[in-house]
Amino acid sequence: xxxxxxxxxxxxxxxxxxxxxxxxxxxxxxxxxxxxxxxxxxxxxxxxxxxxxxxxxxxxxxxxxxxxxxxxxxxxxxxxxxxxxxxxxxxxxxxxxxxxxxxxxxxxxxx
Numbered sequence: 276x277x278x279x280x281x282x283x284x285x286x287x288x289x290x291x292x293x294x295x296x297x298x299x300x301x302x303x304x305x306x307x308x309x310x311x312x313x314x315x316x317x318x319x320x321x322x323x324x325x326x327x328x329x330x331x332x333x334x335x336x337x338x339x340x341x342x343x344x345x346x347x348x349x350x351x352x353x354x355x356x357x358x359x360x361x362x363x364x365x366x367x368x369x370x371x372x373x374x375x376x377x378x379x380x381x382x383x384x385x386x
Contacts, residue, residue: 280327287331288315291338297345299353307341 288311295307318330 279324280331284315284327284331287334287338291334291341294338294341294345297349299345299348299351301356301359303344303348 291311292308295311296304298304298307314334321327321330
């Protein structure tokens with residue numbers, strides 16, 4: 276990695292990790308984090324400046340995609356999977372609260 280690009284690349288790497296960690300869905304979050312880490316690791320030995328610039332542009336576009344997708348994902352409630360909620364058996368997430376509200380609403384309007 277060229278020292279000229281080092282700080283920009285590290286900043287971009289941190290931004291991508293940060294944005295990837297915002298995915299609500301465990302599977303999407305872990306996939307995005309893994310792809311970011313693997314992609315940067317795979318290209319860590321690149322020294323050609325034109326290729327570095329091209330890879331940085333590609334990473335910038337991927338960062339924008341991650342930001343959009345994580346925003347879209349945050350608009351919809353998700354259930355926690357077993358891996359996420361091992362210690363929180365009484366923890367209600369948005370989906371369960373929505374389901375409880377819907378049942379109460381339906382019961383109230385049946386009367």
